[in-house]
Amino acid sequence: MQxxxxxxxxxxxxxxxxxxxxxxxxxxxxxxxxxxxHMDPNDWALIDTPASTACKIxxxxxxxxxxxxxxxxxxxRAVKTQIAAIQNGEIIASFNGEGWLTFKNSxxxxxxxxxxxxxxxxxxxxxxxxxxxxxxxxxxxxxxxxLTLRFEAYEDEKIFGLGQYQEKVLxxxxxxxxxxxxxxxxxxxxxxxxxxxxLLWNNPAIGTVNFGTNRTEWIAQNxxxxxxxxxxGKTPAQIEEQYTNAVGKAPMMPEYGMGFWQxxxxxxxxxxxxxxxxxxxxxxxxxxxxxxxxxxWTKQGDFKFEPRDxxxxxxxxxxxxxxxxxxxxxxxxxVDSRSENYGPMSKEGYLISADRGMNINMNxxxxxxxxxxxxxxxRDYVWQVSKKNYYDKGVRIFWLxxxxxxxxxxxxxxxxxxQGPALQCSNIYPAMYxxxxxxxxxAEGQENVCNLVRSAWAGSQRYGxxxxxxxxxxxxxxxxxxLQIGLNMGIAGIPWWTTxxxxxxxxxxxxxxxxxxxxxxxxxxxxxxxxxLHGERVPHIEPEQAVxxxxxxxxxxxxxxxxxxxxxxYETMKNYIEMRERLRPYIRNCMAxxxxxxxxxxxxxxxxxxxxxxxWTTDTQxxxxxxxxxxxxxxxxxxSREVYLPKGQFWKNAKTKxxxxxxxxxxxxxxxxxxxxxxxxxxxxxxx
Numbered sequence: 001m002q003x004x005x006x007x008x009x010x011x012x013x014x015x016x017x018x019x020x021x022x023x024x025x026x027x028x029x030x031x032x033x034x035x036x037x038h039m040d041p042n043d044w045a046l047i048d049t050p051a052s053t054a055c056k057i058x059x060x061x062x063x064x065x066x067x068x069x070x071x072x073x074x075x076x077r078a079v080k081t082q083i084a085a086i087q088n089g090e091i092i093a094s095f096n097g098e099g100w101l102t103f104k105n106s107x108x109x110x111x112x113x114x115x116x117x118x119x120x121x122x123x124x125x126x127x128x129x130x131x132x133x134x135x136x137x138x139x140x141x142x143x144x145x146x147l148t149l150r151f152e153a154y155e156d157e158k159i160f161g162l163g164q165y166q167e168k169v170l171x172x173x174x175x176x177x178x179x180x181x182x183x184x185x186x187x188x189x190x191x192x193x194x195x196x197x198x199l200l201w202n203n204p205a206i207g208t209v210n211f212g213t214n215r216t217e218w219i220a221q222n223x224x225x226x227x228x229x230x231x232x233g234k235t236p237a238q239i240e241e242q243y244t245n246a247v248g249k250a251p252m253m254p255e256y257g258m259g260f261w262q263x264x265x266x267x268x269x270x271x272x273x274x275x276x277x278x279x280x281x282x283x284x285x286x287x288x289x290x291x292x293x294x295x296x297w298t299k300q301g302d303f304k305f306e307p308r309d310x311x312x313x314x315x316x317x318x319x320x321x322x323x324x325x326x327x328x329x330x331x332x333x334x335v336d337s338r339s340e341n342y343g344p345m346s347k348e349g350y351l352i353s354a355d356r357g358m359n360i361n362m363n364x365x366x367x368x369x370x371x372x373x374x375x376x377x378x379r380d381y382v383w384q385v386s387k388k389n390y391y392d393k394g395v396r397i398f399w400l401x402x403x404x405x406x407x408x409x410x411x412x413x414x415x416x417x418x419q420g421p422a423l424q425c426s427n428i429y430p431a432m433y434x435x436x437x438x439x440x441x442x443a444e445g446q447e448n449v450c451n452l453v454r455s456a457w458a459g460s461q462r463y464g465x466x467x468x469x470x471x472x473x474x475x476x477x478x479x480x481x482x483l484q485i486g487l488n489m490g491i492a493g494i495p496w497w498t499t500x501x502x503x504x505x506x507x508x509x510x511x512x513x514x515x516x517x518x519x520x521x522x523x524x525x526x527x528x529x530x531x532x533l534h535g536e537r538v539p540h541i542e543p544e545q546a547v548x549x550x551x552x553x554x555x556x557x558x559x560x561x562x563x564x565x566x567x568x569x570y571e572t573m574k575n576y577i578e579m580r581e582r583l584r585p586y587i588r589n590c591m592a593x594x595x596x597x598x599x600x601x602x603x604x605x606x607x608x609x610x611x612x613x614x615x616w617t618t619d620t621q622x623x624x625x626x627x628x629x630x631x632x633x634x635x636x637x638x639x640s641r642e643v644y645l646p647k648g649q650f651w652k653n654a655k656t657k658x659x660x661x662x663x664x665x666x667x668x669x670x671x672x673x674x675x676x677x678x679x680x681x682x683x684x685x686x687x688x
Contacts, residue, residue, distance in 0.1 A: 001099035003059045003084040010057050010086040014099055017136070019226075025050040025246050027090035027238075028231035030202075031101075035136050035145065040224040044202050044428065045247045045458035055088045064097045091197070091232035100133060103197065105232050111197040112230075115150035115215045134226055144424070147203070147220040149228070157195055158616055159211050160604065161491035163188030163456070164469060168477075170484040170604070170619035172211055179207040179220075179427065180412065181404035184470030186455045187427055188492035190243060194606075194616060198239040200229040200247070200458055204427035206412045222423035236491075236607045237599065244493050244598025248462030253496065253529075253591035254448040256326045256397075257466070258584045259288030260577045261532035263328075264560035265504075266293035268543075269309045270316050276561055281323050285562075285574060286581055290320065291328045291534070294401060295554035300368050301335030301342060303382065304389035308548075317394035328397040328452065329390055333382075333405055333433060334361070334368035338550070341385060345371060350378035352405075353416045361415070362408045365552050370405045373429050375418035379436030387440060396446065398437050400465075403430040403455040430455035431463065438463035456494050466496040466530055474503030474514060474535065479521055480634040486528065487622055490600025495591075497602070498530035502560075507535050509558045513636055515565055516672060522573050523675035524632045526580045527624040529591075529601040535560055572673040582686040590625040601625065609646040612663075618644050627683045628654075631668065631676040643668050643676055650681035655688050 001014040009022040016035045024030035030046065032039055063078035085094035091111070092104045102113035114133025136145040159172045164186035169175065172191070179187045179201070189201035189209065201209065205220035218228075229246055233239035262280065267273040273292060280287040298306050305313050320327050335342050335351060345351050351369045353359055361370050372378045386398070407415070415422035417429075434453050441449045441464075449464035456467045469485050472478045482499045489497045502518040525531045537557035546553055558564070562573040580587075593599040600607065603623040605615035621631040621643060629651065631643045645651045647663030654677035660666060668676040679685055 001082065001095060003082050003095070005057050005059065008055050008057070010059075010084055010093075012084065012095060012099065019134075021086050021093050023050065023053045023055045023086075023088040024229055025231070026053055026242055027088060027233060028229060028242050028246060029086065029088055029091055029093055030229050031093070031226070033134060033136065033226035034224065035138070036143075036224065042224075044204060044227065045200060045431075046202055046229060047459065048246060048248055050246060053088055055086060057084070057086045059084045062097050089232075090234075091230065093230075103230060103232075105196060109196070111195050111232060112151050112154075112193070112199075115152050136226065139222065144222050144224065144421075147205075147207075147218075147223045147226055149218040149226060151216040153211075153213055153215050154195065155213075157193055159191050159193055161188070161191045161198075161488055162209070163492050163494075164467070164485045164489055166469075166472065166478070166481050166485070168481050168484055170487060171617075172488075174211060174213065176208060176210045179205070179209060180410070181427060181430060181455045181457075182410065183404060183406050183454070184472055186404075186430070186457075186467060186489075188456055188458055188460075188489065188494060190247075190458055190492045192236060192239055192491050196234070196239075197230060197232045198243050199231075200243065202227040202229055202458070204425045204457060206423050206426055222421060224424070235610050236604075240491070240493070240599065240607075241597050244461075247459040247493055249596070249598045250461040250495050250594055251450070251464050252448045252595045253588075254450050255588075256288040257450050257496075257530055257591070258580075258587045259286055259531065260580060261289040261291065261328075261530065262287055262561065263291035263293065263532060263534035265534075265536040265557040266295065266554065267291075268296075268556050270311060270313070274316060274319065277320055277323055277325055279561070279563075280325075283563075283574075285577055287323070287325045289326045289328050289397065289532075291399065292330060293399075294330045294332060295365070296330070299336045299339045299551055300332055300366050301339030301345075301371075303331055303341070303385045313393045321394065326397055327395055328399050329395050330399040330401050331386060331390075332402045333370045333373065333400075334366075334402060335371055336366040336368050338366070341381075342369075345378065345381060348377060348381070349418070350375055350381055352422075354414050355416055355421075356414065362406065364408065365554065370402075372418050373432040373436060374425060378418070379432065379439070383436050383440035386437070387444070391441070391444065396441075398451045400430075400433055400437060400451055400453045403433050403453045405429060427457045429457075431457045431460045431465070434460055434463040434465040438465075450496070452498075456489075458493065461494050461496065465494070466498060467494055468498045468500065468532070471504040472500065473505045474507035474517060476517055476520075476634055476636055478503055479517060479524070482524070483622065483632065483634075484619060486602045487600075487604045490602050491604065491607075493598060495594035495598070495600050496529050498528055498532045499525070500534040501525040501532060502535045504535050506538065508538050509560075509564065515569055516636060518565065519569060519572055519672060520633050520675075522576055524630075526576050526583075527602075527628065527630045527675075527677075531577075531580050533560065533562070575673070579687060586625060586628075586685055593625075605644075605646065609648070612646045612648070614644055615646055627680045628685065628687075629678040631670075631678075633670050633675065639671060640667055640669050641676060642666065643678065645678060651678045652681045652683075653677075654679055654685070
């Protein structure tokens, strides 16, 4: 491989392959590779201009000789080539004479290196398997490539982040993860390694990542280039801040994001919703947000209230605001072929298209097509309709549902966007969906935008995206899985995250076991970034008419307000809402840190205590902000649990006020109406 320098960019060339490495913010590098004549210009998640940094580039001429060549023959059999390196603060990328790439920190420790099993003339390591560390393989008959990037595996490495996957494993070492969005799954491809680096796979193509014991492989099925960002740091917090400097940070959470949100499937009429808000007000329970869920509209894609059920939205919203409650309204990206917007959007190319067959993306409650969120014109069109029918009436929070989008089926090779084939760019969809509403709301002068979105990709946070974990089941197993999801979403750069408290699917309102699950989940919700009650709740309430004016009518779920589950449970949930209110100043500070530095609100134990080796393997407790240690209960009938207190710190039981030295594991009582909590002993917070 031959090298040149262009300003701060190191450029390597070998045959048709061109690779660029350049500084991309503090202690960070961006690596791109193509086999095309010109590098693909898309910056994808890396759309912030990086801070200028000093870097050092070295290029040296060397001669390589096969290891078995006789001494007398070496001079004439030597092959001339180059080695090169680029250093940006704490991170160094170096190529050997074969073009193999290694990353080290400034102390000389290898962070990671490419996996090659090929003839290597410089290191006397010769295995003729011809497995390359980076491989762009042309897809025959197209201008596209299949991409594989391989790194060495390390036995001691622990891997965190990557987004939202429904499993209980916090450490992703050994996992195979689909790089694609589905309901309950969000691929946010930033990983943080215990070896002192973070890596963003800056490619929205459909693919997989395998963190195997023999090697790590990142795979894109169809793409134009290799593109990744790598950053080195002394602590997880430093790595996180450098990453979010590159992809963007969340706005400041608005004040209504700090308190309690009430939701159910679904409030069917204006009067029903107002009666719930009025009851919270009558009981003296603060309610920051109440939600109108899906199918309050005329047709999918009309983006407006059904006037039969919602006769005066302006008056409804005004009354809610007077009570101190914001209204959140659900919108879907689905456009029914009967919608008043279908024709204009289809004519302008604002809908996702199919490469073959009929262009129907989903046939649930109507034959629909998703609007193309990668198209700037489509984003603006949808926003303008939403502005007229919702925003101008006073709606300031949108629920951007179906944001993956939720194809039926997920045949990614079938669909095509304005940005390109779905195989190449599908994962950017939820970020662009959020961007359309964010840009529109900012243009109207709104500050601190926050919208609830059912998926995310790297950088979604910059568009005010609050992610929730999808339609998870009402089970203790699903509840347990939510903890690692919230923690790994925070590592992946998404600090605003929430769940449907109690789960979405299958919560039977008269089941005592469900009541216990609900209380445990409600306690966890207090110590989540956003505290939001939601769920379908069975038995269902069927509509009086199945079809009205040719439009299928959606059923509702049983009541889901905190007084719906008996007086004793009501008192427990009311106490938790009051606890959240007492913590509002603390939560506000956590949100400010997320906004300013990209710091997760929910934090893994090792994030706060990286020097404590036990914290790197502790996965059933977490830190809520810098000072509150939370130990949820994840088992039916459990009334105590073990809690590890990190060393180097004294800890105070938030309920009993007992103080303990860190570095030990305690067994703590956990009655049904309490959640085990500890705080740093020198801190005082009005939790109980």
